[in-house]
Amino acid sequence: MDLNYTAEDVAFRKQVRTWLEQNMPRQIKNLDERKAWHRRLYEGGYLGMGWPREYGGQGARPMEQAIVADEMARAGAPPPTNGLGLGIVGPTIVVHGTDAQKRRFLRKILTAEEMWCQLYSEPNAGSDLAALRTAAEDKGDHFQVTGQKIWTSGGAIADWGLLLARTDPAASKHKGISCFLIDMRQPGVDVRPLKQITGSSEFCEVFMTDARVEKENLIGRLGEGWGIAQTTLGYERGGRALARITTYASQYKQLMDAARRLKRNGRPILDDAVTRQKLGRIWADLEVERYGALRVLTLLERGEHPGASGSLTKLSYSEFEKRFMELAEEILGPYGQLTGGVPPEYRLEVDTAVGDHGTWAYAFLWSRAGTIYAGSSEIQKNVIGERILGLPKESRADRVGGTR
Amino acid sequence: MNFSFSEDQTLLRSSVRAALDEQCKPAHVRAMMEDPRGYGDALWGEMAKLGWLGLPLAEEHGGAGLGVVELALVLEEMGRAAYPGPYFASVVLAGLGLELGGSAAQKEKWLPAIASGRACGTAALLEDTLDWDPAATAATAAKTVTGWTLDGVKRFVPWAHVADVALVPARTPEGVSLFLVDPRAAGVTVTPMVGIDLANRWSEMRLAGVAVPADALVGAAGGAGPVLEALLRRAAVGAAAEMLGAARRCLDMSVGYVKVREQFGQLIGSFQAIRHRCAEMLVEVEKAHAAVYYAAWALSAGAEDAAMAASVCKSFVSEAARQVCGDAIQVHGGIGFTWKYDLHLYFKRAKGLEPLYGDAAHHRELLVRGQTA
Numbered sequence: 001m002d003l004n005y006t007a008e009d010v011a012f013r014k015q016v017r018t019w020l021e022q023n024m025p026r027q028i029k030n031l032d033e034r035k036a037w038h039r040r041l042y043e044g045g046y047l048g049m050g051w052p053r054e055y056g057g058q059g060a061r062p063m064e065q066a067i068v069a070d071e072m073a074r075a076g077a078p079p080p081t082n083g084l085g086l087g088i089v090g091p092t093i094v095v096h097g098t099d100a101q102k103r104r105f106l107r108k109i110l111t112a113e114e115m116w117c118q119l120y121s122e123p124n125a126g127s128d129l130a131a132l133r134t135a136a137e138d139k140g141d142h143f144q145v146t147g148q149k150i151w152t153s154g155g156a157i158a159d160w161g162l163l164l165a166r167t168d169p170a171a172s173k174h175k176g177i178s179c180f181l182i183d184m185r186q187p188g189v190d191v192r193p194l195k196q197i198t199g200s201s202e203f204c205e206v207f208m209t210d211a212r213v214e215k216e217n218l219i220g221r222l223g224e225g226w227g228i229a230q231t232t233l234g235y236e237r238g239g240r241a242l243a244r245i246t247t248y249a250s251q252y253k254q255l256m257d258a259a260r261r262l263k264r265n266g267r268p269i270l271d272d273a274v275t276r277q278k279l280g281r282i283w284a285d286l287e288v289e290r291y292g293a294l295r296v297l298t299l300l301e302r303g304e305h306p307g308a309s310g311s312l313t314k315l316s317y318s319e320f321e322k323r324f325m326e327l328a329e330e331i332l333g334p335y336g337q338l339t340g341g342v343p344p345e346y347r348l349e350v351d352t353a354v355g356d357h358g359t360w361a362y363a364f365l366w367s368r369a370g371t372i373y374a375g376s377s378e379i380q381k382n383v384i385g386e387r388i389l390g391l392p393k394e395s396r397a398d399r400v401g402g403t404r
Numbered sequence: 405m406n407f408s409f410s411e412d413q414t415l416l417r418s419s420v421r422a423a424l425d426e427q428c429k430p431a432h433v434r435a436m437m438e439d440p441r442g443y444g445d446a447l448w449g450e451m452a453k454l455g456w457l458g459l460p461l462a463e464e465h466g467g468a469g470l471g472v473v474e475l476a477l478v479l480e481e482m483g484r485a486a487y488p489g490p491y492f493a494s495v496v497l498a499g500l501g502l503e504l505g506g507s508a509a510q511k512e513k514w515l516p517a518i519a520s521g522r523a524c525g526t527a528a529l530l531e532d533t534l535d536w537d538p539a540a541t542a543a544t545a546a547k548t549v550t551g552w553t554l555d556g557v558k559r560f561v562p563w564a565h566v567a568d569v570a571l572v573p574a575r576t577p578e579g580v581s582l583f584l585v586d587p588r589a590a591g592v593t594v595t596p597m598v599g600i601d602l603a604n605r606w607s608e609m610r611l612a613g614v615a616v617p618a619d620a621l622v623g624a625a626g627g628a629g630p631v632l633e634a635l636l637r638r639a640a641v642g643a644a645a646e647m648l649g650a651a652r653r654c655l656d657m658s659v660g661y662v663k664v665r666e667q668f669g670q671l672i673g674s675f676q677a678i679r680h681r682c683a684e685m686l687v688e689v690e691k692a693h694a695a696v697y698y699a700a701w702a703l704s705a706g707a708e709d710a711a712m713a714a715s716v717c718k719s720f721v722s723e724a725a726r727q728v729c730g731d732a733i734q735v736h737g738g739i740g741f742t743w744k745y746d747l748h749l750y751f752k753r754a755k756g757l758e759p760l761y762g763d764a765a766h767h768r769e770l771l772v773r774g775q776t777a
Contacts (some may be wrong), residue, residue, distance in 0.1 A: 001413065001473055002406045003701050009405065063405060256775060270776065273769075280719065280768025283775070284695075287716040291407075291694035298407040312687055378676075384686055385679035389659050392674040 003294060009063055016071040019044055028078045031157060038080040038112040047080055048090070048110040055094055055102065056110045062300035066293075069243035073250075076349070084154060085109040085116035087239075089162045089181075096179070096220040096228050105160070105181070117158035119149040119182065119206055120229065126151075127379050129164075130174050130226060130398075136165035136213065143167075143213040145182065148205065151373070155191045155204030158184045163213070164225050171223060173398055179225035181217040188212060198365045199339070241293040244317060248286050248324065251348065251363070255279075258346060259331050269331055278327050285320055292316065308387035315380040318370035325367040328360055336360045407697070409477075417477045423454060424485040430746040436488035437602035441566060443489030448521055451491065458519025461499050465515035471704035472638060476645035476696055483649025486749040488603035490524050490563035496642045497562065497635070498525020501571045505582060505623040505631035514569060514584075527571035528558035528585075528609050529632070529639075529761075536762045538573060538580050538632040543611060545574035545581060551617040552576075554583060554591075557610050560760070564594045564607040571622065572611070578626025583616055590614070601756035603749065637714035640761040641699045644721035647757050648692045650750040651725040654732035655685045657747055661736055678735055685731050688724040695720045712774055719767035725754040 005013070023044065028034050041047040046068045051057020072079070080086075090109045093101050108114040125132040134147025145165055152161070161182045168176035184191065188211030193201035220228050256279070259270040269275050296313060299306055306313070329336040335346040339361045348360050371377045385391040409417070427447050436442055451457055460475045461467025468474075475496070482491060499518045502511055502525075517523035531542055543556020554574050564570060564587050572585045587594055591614035597606040623631055659682055662673035672678050699717035702710040729751040733740040740747045762770070 001409060001697065001701050002705075003698060003707070004705070005405055260776075276772045277765055277768050280771040281764075283771050284716040284719045284768065287713070288691045288695050288720050291698040292691060294405060294698070295407040295694050297405060301405070302408075309690075312690055315683075316687055316691065378680070381680040381683035382676070384683035385673075389679075389682055389686060390663070391659065391679050391682060392663060392671045394674045394676060394679070395670070 009067060012064055013067050013071060016046065016068050017075070019046070020071055020075045020077055024075060024077045031081070034078065034081050035112045037078055038082065041080050042110055042112075048086055051086075051090065051110070052094065055090075055106045063297055065239060066242045066297055069240050070246050073243035073246040080112070081157075082109060082112040082115050082154075084118050084162075085112075085114070088118060089116045089160075092162060092179075092219065092228060093181075095231070098216070100216060101181070101219070114159045115154065115157050117152050117154045117161045117184070117204075117206075119152055119161040119163040121151040122148060123150050127376055128398075129229070130177065132164055132166060132177065134163075134165045134208065135169070136163075136167050136178060136180060138167070142215055143180065143218070145180075145188070145208045145211040145213055148207050150194065150203075150205050152191075152204045152206050153202055155184075155206050156193055156201075158191075160184055161206070162219075164229055167222055167225075174226045175223055177225035177229075178222050179219040179228045180213045181219060182208075182211065182213050186211060196365075197368065198362055200362075241297055241313075242290075245286065245290045245293055248289070248321070251324070251328070252283065252286060254349065255328050255331060258335070261345065262331065262333070262335075275331060278330070282324055282327055285323070289317055289320055308383055311375070311380040311383040311388075314374065315377055315384070319377060321367045321370050325360075325364040329364055332360055336364060407694075409473075413474060413477060416474055417481060419454070420456070420478050420481040421484070423450065424481055424487065428485040428487050430486075430749060433486045433488050433603050433749055442563075442603070442605045443566070448489060452519075452521030456491070457495055457521050458499075458515075460495065461503060461515050461519050462511075465511055466519035467499075467515065472641065472700040473697060473704055475638075475642060476700040479642050479645035480649035480652075480696070483646030483651075483750070483753055484653045486601075486603050486650065486653075486753045490526065490566055490605075492639075492642060492646070493526035493562040493567065494518055494524045496639055497527035497529075498567075498569060498571055500638050501525075501527050501582075501631070501635045502622070504634050505628070507619075507622070509619065510584065510622060517568075523568040524563065524566055525569045525571070526561055526563050526567040526587075527635070528561040528564070529573065529636070530560045531556070531558060534559075534759075536636060536766055538629045538636075541573045541575050541580045541628075543572070543574040545576050545583060547576070548615065551615060551620060552583065554585065554611045554614040554616060557608065559608050560597060560606045561594075561609045563605050564609050565596060565605060570609065572609075573628050573632060574611075576625050578624075580628045580632075581625045582622040582628040582631060584620045584622060585611070585614060585616055589616075599756055601752040604753065604756050633711075636761055637711060638703060640718035640767070641696065641703060641714050643757040643761050644692070644717045644725075645696050645700070647721050647725035647754045648689070648696050650754040651685075651692060651721075651728040652689050653750045654729045654747065654754075655682070655689050657750075658682060658685065658732045658735045665737075672735075681731055681735055685728045688728050692721045692724045692728075695724075712771060715762070715767035715770045715774075718762055719764040719771070722758045722764040722767075726758060729754045 023040055025037055028037060045058055049058040049060035050065050053059045090106055093105055120129060122132050136143040136145045161184050163180040163182045164177055166176050167178040188209050190207040192205045194203045194205050195201050260268055262269045264272060296306055339359055342359055348358050348363055386393060427450060455468050456478055458467035459470050463469040502514055518525055545552040545554050567587050570585050570587050572583045573580050574583055591612045593610040595608045597608050599606055662678050665672050695717040699713040702713040732747055736747060739745050
């Protein structure tokens with residue numbers, strides 16, 4: 001047990017910090033500028049660095065990836081783009097794709113020349129993803145896709161989508177699903193922004209009507225889509241483990257500043273014993289998240305896969321974020337709800353979930369998303385119960401029933 | 405960066421577990437709960453033989469010279485077994501207290517005796533007001549021709565009834581000072597304070613005109629503050645390790661139980677209400693593990709954030725262990741509320757340690773104070 005960073009990691013961190021100081025753009029105004037920044041990061045060797053070298057990556061260690069993301073969070077650097085392409089689509093193509101698919105798609109994912117989205121969730125297939133109904137019909141020389149997807153992040157800017165669709169309505173629920181690469185820029189694909197409780201639209205709804213998928217863009221074999229989607233893939237595994245904590249810590253520091261300035265009953269809120277208890281508790285929770293991240297990075301560095309214990313991490317930090325933002329709102333009072341006209345001293349100066357300097361109100365509202373997306377807290381607890389604790393499975397209609 | 409145990413540490417844990425599985429079964433714990441002294445010579449002797457009693461003490465004094473991580477591993481296993489006896493009092497409180505503040509002669513006299521099990525020590529860190537701040541000490545020590553005279557009342561002194569020596573803070577004109585006191589000396593009255601955890605004993609220790617020699621002063625007069633703060637950090641993390649062990653035992657028992665208990669024609673573990681609770685218990689236990697071993701490492705390595713880590717650890721684990729052990733009773737239902745079922749042994753171990761060496765509120769305040777200073 002040695003929780004110091006190695007000399008190698010310390011040196012690497014310094015190198016990243018220097019590079020960011022010299023290359024980081026001050027502000028990003030549009031998608032083209034974000035793509036340009038993405039490209040610069042890639043060319044600097046700081047993006048897709050966990051990908052295998054033969055596909056344009058660096059084969060970097062998880063800790064190096066975590067350090068890059070952490071330094072970017074520390075510097076308030078604008079995030080790159082095409083996160084789903086880098087994090088999910090690319091690795092899926094590397095593992096399950098044909099040589100032709102790899103040649104055609106991988107490099108342009110890394111450089112963000114082609115932007116990707118993931119077409120998984122449907123209005124009636126959320127936590128129960130395998131209930132999806134979007135159909136892909138074999139038309140001989142191509143597949144014809146009809147159906148509706150929802151919660152598609154980046155749908156509006158995506159050139160391509162990784163699609164799960166039902167190819168065999170007669171097969172059992174999990175066996176009739178196939179995985180495709182679909183061209184988003186075609187008449188049969190209609191992308192509409194989905195306005196969230198934040199008032200912004202980071203997600204979209206995607207309506208597909210007789211949309212076309214070429215035969216060569218099937219991933220894996222027909223009917224194997226569920227297995228492909230279930231495999232936890234990804235080369236960016238060090239990912240945001242540390243960066244997340246650094247962002248929270250920066251927010252916490254700003255919250256302390258606000259608690260010093262604001263008064264209740266004639267005294268700074270920071271002198272209030274109850275508030276101090278709550279702040280102390282959140283800080284302890286945050287530190288424990290950091291220790292947990294170091295524990296996960298240790299596993300990753302040894303080449304082990306965290307598997308189902310990833311559910312512990314996700315459940316823990318997403319629930320933490322909600323508690324943290326509730327406390328922020330409590331301390332900030334109505335300032336915490338401002339989405340406009342925010343006095344500078346109560347503005348949040350760190351990147352919010354989607355990478356903009358935001359407001360506390362925006363960060364607060366976003367905290368409601370984390371415990372729902374990518375497997376809700378309830379789903380994570382099922383996974384922990386079944387796969388880690390080995391508790392008996394619940395009786396479920398779709399486990400007894402078979403076909404639908 | 406390596407947050408995993410070394411091969412030696414893993415071996416240490418398994419040897420401690422094996423010994424306690426063999427010699428500290430629930431039946432032994434229950435027997436000791438009824439025993440006037442509260443611990444057995446056989447297990448104490450075995451612990452001495454296996455080197456546990458000197459584990460964190462310097463090799464020159466008969467110790468093994470190991471760090472806080474190894475100590476935490478042993479204590480976690482003791483919590484898991486609801487070990488009855490003065491290990492924590494003697495090795496952590498007296499042993500580390502002397503390591504931190506004792507003179508060469510004091511160490512020479514006491515540490516080999518503690519490491520071999522010949523002597524048992526403790527520390528009297530709490531008084532009437534339950535304030536852990538060393539500066540709050542109200543007991544007094546007056547200088548005499550031959551040494552000092554101590555007066556005051558100490559509360560919740562672990563295993564004072566079997567201790568041969570106690571570290572006792574008392575106020576002198578220079579400030580708070582630390583003394584070695586023989587709990588059997590004239591003027592000392594030790595009265596049992598019987599808590600819910602009968603396997604972990606406390607006493608009230610009254611000092612009325614207790615004469616101690618000049619060389620009973622530990623460190624400089626008025627210099628006890630930093631020593632006590634350093635000791636309290638180690639005690640807080642050590643107690644958290646025991647609580648972690650108790651919590652993990654409660655989790656294991658719960659998971660085992662819900663896999664065999666049937667109601668409504670189904671195993672209760674298949675109900676989401678139960679399964680989700682068990683999942684939440686695991687989350688808390690894993691986080692408590694990270695908190696304990698991060699802090700243990702930080703103290704051992706003298707890391708910059710060691711004091712903060714100790715407070716993070718004790719505040720987090722106090723609450724997590726309370727939650728997990730309480731949830732264990734809940735998922736067990738009625739049987740978990742019976743004296744005969746062993747669950748309450750671990751529930752009470754965690755509960756008993758929750759307020760000691762600073763409860764969650766105490767350590768949260770320390771955290772915020774550290775950020776606003």
